[in-house]
Each structure stands twice: as C-alpha cells, then as structure tokens.
Amino acid sequence: MAFMGDMMNPAPLWHNGPAPGAFYNFPGNSSSFGPINHTVQDFKAHSATPITTTTTVIGLKFDKGCVIAADTLGSYGSLARFRDCPRVLKVNDLILLGSGGDYADYQYLKDIIEQKIIDEQCIGDGLQLKPKSLHCWLTRVLYNKRSKMDPLWNNYIVAGIQDGEPFLGAVDKLGTAYEDGTIATGLGAYMATPLLRDAVEKGPLDEESAKALVRKCMEVLFYRDARSFPRYQLGVVTAAGVTVEEPVELKHDWSLAHMIHMK
Numbered sequence: 001m002a003f004m005g006d007m008m009n010p011a012p013l014w015h016n017g018p019a020p021g022a023f024y025n026f027p028g029n030s031s032s033f034g035p036i037n038h039t040v041q042d043f044k045a046h047s048a049t050p051i052t053t054t055t056t057v058i059g060l061k062f063d064k065g066c067v068i069a070a071d072t073l074g075s076y077g078s079l080a081r082f083r084d085c086p087r088v089l090k091v092n093d094l095i096l097l098g099s100g101g102d103y104a105d106y107q108y109l110k111d112i113i114e115q116k117i118i119d120e121q122c123i124g125d126g127l128q129l130k131p132k133s134l135h136c137w138l139t140r141v142l143y144n145k146r147s148k149m150d151p152l153w154n155n156y157i158v159a160g161i162q163d164g165e166p167f168l169g170a171v172d173k174l175g176t177a178y179e180d181g182t183i184a185t186g187l188g189a190y191m192a193t194p195l196l197r198d199a200v201e202k203g204p205l206d207e208e209s210a211k212a213l214v215r216k217c218m219e220v221l222f223y224r225d226a227r228s229f230p231r232y233q234l235g236v237v238t239a240a241g242v243t244v245e246e247p248v249e250l251k252h253d254w255s256l257a258h259m260i261h262m263k
Helices: 103-123 131-147 193-201 208-225
Strands: 050-054 057-061 067-073 074-076 081-082 087-091 095-102 154-163 165-171 178-179 181-185 233-238 241-244
Touching: 050 193, 057 095, 057 154, 057 165, 057 193, 057 208, 067 087, 067 095, 067 154, 067 208, 081 241, 087 103, 087 241, 095 103, 095 131, 095 233, 095 241, 103 131, 103 154, 131 154, 131 165, 131 178, 165 181, 165 233, 165 241, 193 208, 193 233, 208 233
Parallel strands: none
Antiparallel strands: 050 074, 050 095, 057 067, 057 181, 067 233, 074 081, 087 095, 095 154, 154 165, 165 178, 233 241
C-alpha cells in the first residue's frame, strides 16, 4: 500500500495548503491547529458576538441626492445603556456613511476611514474619495475579516454623489454588497423597506419629501423596535455637499397603549 503515502502524515492538498482533515490557514491569520504545545501567547481571540449593538440604518435616494438616518442608542444586550452613539458619519464632501451593528467595530473602521481622508488631504492632488470606491473598499475589508473568522459585526450604508448622480449602496458583515434606491438594515429591512419602496414607486422624490418619509420610518421603528430610541440623526448628501443634522427627538404618543392587550 506504499502508493497511498504516509497515512499518519498525509501530504498537503496543494502548496502551503491544508493536509486532509486539517484547517486552512488564511493569509494574515495567525491561528494554528498543530500539536498541543502552545504557550498562552500563541492563541488569538476572535470576536464571537457583538457586545454593544445599534439597530436600523435607513438610506433613501431622491432626485438630487440621498438621505441617511439612524438613532443614537447603543444597547448592551437588552439594556439601553449608551444613549449618545452617533453613527451617521460625514466622510468627505461627497460621501455619507451609516452603520448598524457592533458600535466598537464601527469606531474601529471609522478611525481607519478618517485617517484615509487625512492622508488624501495631505497629498493635496485635488482628488477625493468617491462613494463607489468606499463601497468597494468596505466590501473587501469586511469580506477579508470574515474570511479570517474574525468579522466586523456591522452593516454599512454608503450614500454619495458619483459623477453628478446619487449613489446608495449597502455592505454587510460577510462582505455581501449591493446598490439600491432604498436600503434599510436590521428590523428596518422588514418594517421600513415596504414604506420606502411604496413611496418611490409612486414617483421621484425631492429632498423635503425624502426627509419627511425617512422621519416617518424612524417613528414607525421607534414604536415597533424594542432596541430603537426616539433620538436620531439625519444626514443629507447632494452635489452641494454633505449635511449631518444634530440629533432630534421624536414626538411620540403612547395614548393608545391602554388599548394594547397581550395574549
């Protein structure tokens, strides 16, 4: 049976690849599954679950730009622990970024993006990062982290102006990316998307109509989503630039609460 090779030490399937039954060591991933003779320093901890989480981000494209909205609550499990967690970011004069999911992972990637913008300004060649470029870069970063079994637990919405036209795209923690005229993450994908699509199908929206629709969606989500908050931020990007409003408070009314009966 010599043709079968060494049964106890099989050869790798390909150069630098795993032996049968072994794990592939992705580039840049220091994980090792060799003999059990490791020291404490040999092991690398990966994030198994998000800790402080945020909920829905809503993105809507209108005739001359895009609107993004997200509330400011960071939940620690079911505890509404952190109530000032802004997650609508002005990247540059062409791009707005919204994030849902783990807030620490968003802060990590936010610092990297802001440093990229600083480096770009230091070069001083007059060029700016464009929304499609950021969308593509996020796709690569999130897919790369997921491939190392250490994902960034976020969903992102990128809104901006590309060559004079509005752009709206989404990327999730697996690196799955798409573009659409209406995007909502989290519970908003079920609650807000029908409202957004119904309005868009009736005809093109102007800026004020788009902002009013997004505010209505944030109100619906506050009533329905137990992890949402009445305080939220709204950002708008047009050819004139990017505006991120100060957080505003929803005017909610619970006078109907006495009519709700739990079975």
